[in-house]
Amino acid sequence: MDNSFIYFDNNATTPIDDRVLDSMLPYFKENFANANSTHQAGIAANSAVKDARNNVAELINADPTEIIFTSGATESINIALKGLSLQHTNYKKHIITVKTEHKAVVDTCKYLESLGFEIDYLEVNNDGLINLEQLKQIIKKDYTLLVSVMWVNNETGVIQPIQKISTITHQANALFMTDATQAVGKLTTDVLENEIDIMCFSPHKFYGPKGVGALYINKKSKAKILSLQHGGGHEAGLRSGTLNVPAIVGFGEASKCAIKDMTYNEKHISEIRNIIENRLLKINGSFLNGSKSQRLYNTLNICLPNFDANIFIGKYKNIAVSNGSACTSSLIQSSHVLSAMGLDDTQSLGSLRISIGKANKFSDIEKLVQAIEFECKNGKSLL
Structure with missing residues (x-):
C-alpha cells in the first residue's frame, strides 16, 4: 500500500503488529515441527503452543485448559452452536439469539432450525441494544438450552450488557455464549466476572494473524459439546487436525x-x-447509527444524506471504509443490522462504517472527512 492509502476498516481486520510477525517467523522455517510429534523439535513446538495458550487465557482471565484453538471465530461459533445442540437433541431444543448477530451465528441458527430446534431472535431498540425484559419473557426455565448474544456488534460497535444477560440466562438454568470477536483485545473481557460459559474470538481483530481463533469453554459450566471433527483428538477432542503453530504463536x-x-x-x-x-455530524441530515454511550471506542457507523456507500467505496480507492460487515459488504443490499434497528433501505445504503485502529494517524482524518463532505454535497440522492 502506498502512503496515500488510508485504512479505516479495522473491524474487518487489522494489520499485523511487527512484534507478532517477528514471533511467528521462526515457526515457518526453523522451528517448523508438528506440535504433536514426540521428538525434541515437536516438543519445542508444543511448548510454544502451550505458552500461547497461557497468554490467550490471561487476556480473558480463563484457565489455559479452557482454550480450544480453531481456524477463526466463525469455526468456533459453528463448533459451539452445532456441537452443543447436537449433544442435546432429546431435550432443551430452544436457543435465543439476536437479529443483529454476525452471520456466523444467524446462519448457523437457521441451519439448526432446519433440524428441528426452536430459535428465537431478539429484537433490538433503535440504539441497537436488546430489551432485557423481552429476554426474560422469551427464555424458558429448564427448556432453553442457550442464549447467544454478541458482546460488541461488528457494524455499529454497540456493546450489549453482557453481565446482565448472563445473569438472566443462568437464572433460567440455560447456558450463555457470546461472540466476542470485536471485544477481545480492545476491552476488558473477563469471562469469570461476566459468568460466560462459551466465548468465541479471533486475533486478527487486534493486530494478530488471520486463520486462527479460539473457543473458550468454561470447565465449571454444564456446557457439553459434541465433537464435529474427528481424526486424532486434538484440542481436547473438539478440533482434530495439525495445529497451525505459527498462527497460534x-x-x-x-x-x-x-x-x-x-x-x-x-x-x-x-x-x-x-x-x-x-x-x-455537522453535515445537515447525518445521524449516528447505534448507541452513542454504549459503543466500542473505535467504531463509527453514520448515515449520511445524498450518499451511496457502495459508490463511495468504489470511487475512493485510496480510502478503506465499509458499508457493513466484511462478510456481506460485497453484496449490494441493506445491512440486516441496520434494518433491525429501524433504518429503511435508503438510510442503510447511505451509511458508512468507519473503524479506527492504532495505526491510524490524526493526519488521516482530513482526507477521509473531505471526501465524505464532497460526496454529500455533490452526490445524487438515493430517493
Whole structure:
C-alpha cells in the first residue's frame, strides 16, 4: 500500500503488529515441527503452543485448559452452536439469539432450525441494544438450552450488557455464549466476572494473524459439546487436525501486546474517532447509527444524506471504509443490522462504517472527512 492509502476498516481486520510477525517467523522455517510429534523439535513446538495458550487465557482471565484453538471465530461459533445442540437433541431444543448477530451465528441458527430446534431472535431498540425484559419473557426455565448474544456488534460497535444477560440466562438454568470477536483485545473481557460459559474470538481483530481463533469453554459450566471433527483428538477432542503453530504463536503474542497496549490504544483511537464523528455530524441530515454511550471506542457507523456507500467505496480507492460487515459488504443490499434497528433501505445504503485502529494517524482524518463532505454535497440522492 502506498502512503496515500488510508485504512479505516479495522473491524474487518487489522494489520499485523511487527512484534507478532517477528514471533511467528521462526515457526515457518526453523522451528517448523508438528506440535504433536514426540521428538525434541515437536516438543519445542508444543511448548510454544502451550505458552500461547497461557497468554490467550490471561487476556480473558480463563484457565489455559479452557482454550480450544480453531481456524477463526466463525469455526468456533459453528463448533459451539452445532456441537452443543447436537449433544442435546432429546431435550432443551430452544436457543435465543439476536437479529443483529454476525452471520456466523444467524446462519448457523437457521441451519439448526432446519433440524428441528426452536430459535428465537431478539429484537433490538433503535440504539441497537436488546430489551432485557423481552429476554426474560422469551427464555424458558429448564427448556432453553442457550442464549447467544454478541458482546460488541461488528457494524455499529454497540456493546450489549453482557453481565446482565448472563445473569438472566443462568437464572433460567440455560447456558450463555457470546461472540466476542470485536471485544477481545480492545476491552476488558473477563469471562469469570461476566459468568460466560462459551466465548468465541479471533486475533486478527487486534493486530494478530488471520486463520486462527479460539473457543473458550468454561470447565465449571454444564456446557457439553459434541465433537464435529474427528481424526486424532486434538484440542481436547473438539478440533482434530495439525495445529497451525505459527498462527497460534502469533495469537499468543497479540494477546500479550493487547494487555500491554489496551489503555493507550483506547485513548489514541477514541480521540481520532471523536474528531471524525464531530465533523461528520455537522453535515445537515447525518445521524449516528447505534448507541452513542454504549459503543466500542473505535467504531463509527453514520448515515449520511445524498450518499451511496457502495459508490463511495468504489470511487475512493485510496480510502478503506465499509458499508457493513466484511462478510456481506460485497453484496449490494441493506445491512440486516441496520434494518433491525429501524433504518429503511435508503438510510442503510447511505451509511458508512468507519473503524479506527492504532495505526491510524490524526493526519488521516482530513482526507477521509473531505471526501465524505464532497460526496454529500455533490452526490445524487438515493430517493
